[in-house]
Amino acid sequence: MFGLMSSPMASQKREKLITSLPPQLRRHLKIRAFEHGLDIQDATEHAIQAWYEVEDVPEVDTTGAKTWGTFLPSGEPDRFKSTCSERGVTYVQGLAQALTLWLEEHPSPSAPLVAQPVVRVIVANQKGGVGKTFISSGIAQALAESGRRVLIVDYDPQGHLTAELGFEDLMYEDGVETLMMHMDGTAKGDVRELLVSLGGERFGDRLHLLPASDDAFLRDVALSKVSFSEAALERALEPLEDDYDVIIIDGPPSLGLNMDTALYYVRRRDGELADRSGVITPVWANKASHRAFRLLKTQMDDLCRKGRIQVDYLGLVINAYDSRRGKLVQENREQWEKSSSPSVLAVIGDLKEGREAADGEIPLLEYAPDSEHAQVMRDLAKELAV
Numbered sequence: 488m489f490g491l492m493s494s495p496m497a498s499q500k501r502e503k504l505i506t507s508l509p510p511q512l513r514r515h516l517k518i519r520a521f522e523h524g525l526d527i528q529d530a531t532e533h534a535i536q537a538w539y540e541v542e543d544v545p546e547v548d549t550t551g552a553k554t555w556g557t558f559l560p561s562g563e564p565d566r567f568k569s570t571c572s573e574r575g576v577t578y579v580q581g582l583a584q585a586l587t588l589w590l591e592e593h594p595s596p597s598a599p600l601v602a603q604p605v606v607r608v609i610v611a612n613q614k615g616g617v618g619k620t621f622i623s624s625g626i627a628q629a630l631a632e633s634g635r636r637v638l639i640v641d642y643d644p645q646g647h648l649t650a651e652l653g654f655e656d657l658m659y660e661d662g663v664e665t666l667m668m669h670m671d672g673t674a675k676g677d678v679r680e681l682l683v684s685l686g687g688e689r690f691g692d693r694l695h696l697l698p699a700s701d702d703a704f705l706r707d708v709a710l711s712k713v714s715f716s717e718a719a720l721e722r723a724l725e726p727l728e729d730d731y732d733v734i735i736i737d738g739p740p741s742l743g744l745n746m747d748t749a750l751y752y753v754r755r756r757d758g759e760l761a762d763r764s765g766v767i768t769p770v771w772a773n774k775a776s777h778r779a780f781r782l783l784k785t786q787m788d789d790l791c792r793k794g795r796i797q798v799d800y801l802g803l804v805i806n807a808y809d810s811r812r813g814k815l816v817q818e819n820r821e822q823w824e825k826s827s828s829p830s831v832l833a834v835i836g837d838l839k840e841g842r843e844a845a846d847g848e849i850p851l852l853e854y855a856p857d858s859e860h861a862q863v864m865r866d867l868a869k870e871l872a873v
């Protein structure tokens with residue numbers, strides 16, 4: 488996504504510096520580097536060089552820092568580490584100081600040219616059962632709890648999300664219009680009529696669901712008859728966008744036209760900042776997940792190339808992680824964390840509250856607001872630029 492300009496530094500031999508960064512700082516760095524036409528690694532290198540020249544840098548809050556790595560010219564990681572030791576700061580603190588200084592000295596070149604549109608996110612992986620529904624629902628709840636207006640779209644024909652939130656009956660209603668009808672243009676009514684509001688004091692009527700319907704299984708076939716089918720979901724959801732800060736799509740466990748419409752919908756729009764809208768992919772720490780991710784990436788790259796669009800990877804979430812499952816699992820996690828793109832936004836343990844909430848058809852943040860699972864969702868929600 489980045490690396491639009493190749494710098495002369497790119498040809499030098501580089502060494503990896505692995506440390507941690509707080510999520511917000513990482514996101515600001517990514518966006519600001521992009522705005523200045525710089526690689527993240529070049530921006531980081533400049534930041535560290537400038538930090539060497541400044542004494543008494545104020546301490547930066549690094550809570551929530553997560554593993555992060557970048558490549559620096561040969562010898563630089565060692566120089567950075569010894570400077571940190573001389574100054575009596577941790578590597579995390581040193582890097583956070585350097586990047587904070589860099590951000591202060593490199594303000595956004597201009598205010599965005601257009602008002603920033605609603606944030607559109609799909610939680611996607613064609614692999615089944617990896618936690619798409621669990622994560623899209625959890626992030627949506629956490630964002631609503633923090634005051635955002637959130638629409639969550641059950642875009643999986645199986646309708647698990649709809650059922651887990653207690654609205655299964657809506658999927659089989661006769662004589663009502665459906666999302667598919669709004670996608671193929673046969674609906675007469677307002678798409679708002681499809682929405683339901685999730686109760687619960689902590690959501691304050693800010694969390695709405697667009698439920699699945701039983702015609703969704705035929706969506707791929709139906710879409711093949713629609714002209715400009717990639718834009719079908721966009722046509723259906725556009726009238727709702729002004730009502731929300733963020734729209735989250737719970738993706739299907741399949742690739743195909745249905746998935747293409749969702750990927751197309753979350754593309755970066757003209758004038759939209761990078762890494763606001765895009766794709767979050769839950770993965771497991773195993774080999775099959777790596778294969779599945781490569782397949783998803785191929786599909787995305789293909790759609791982007793053919794459609795002349797850009798879809799941003801917002802990051803991966805390693806889900807249902809249990810280090811007791813042995814060395815292979817741990818190595819696998821490290822493998823995800825070491826590859827620089829997309830970054831790992833969170834590691835979620837295998838915990839019982841998520842399952843219990845789903846079985847009981849109660850939103851997780853209502854069922855177990857103080858649980859580790861709920862907290863993980865709040866942290867993950869902070870990764871989004873909403």
Ligand SMILES: Nc1ncnc2c1ncn2[C@@H]1O[C@H](COP(=O)(O)OP(=O)(O)OP(=O)(O)O)[C@@H](O)[C@H]1O
Binds near residue numbers: 615617619
């Ligand atoms: N971190 C976790 N800890 C415990 N249970 C989890 C966790 N993540 C997901 N689950 C449970 O695992 C099951 C599968 O998760 P989920 O339905 O979110 O996956 P999915 O990717 O949406 O599946 P599908 O492809 O069928 O849509 C659910 O019962 C869910 O409650």
Ligand SMILES: [Mg+2]
Binds near residue numbers: 619621643647737738
């Ligand atoms: Mg699901």
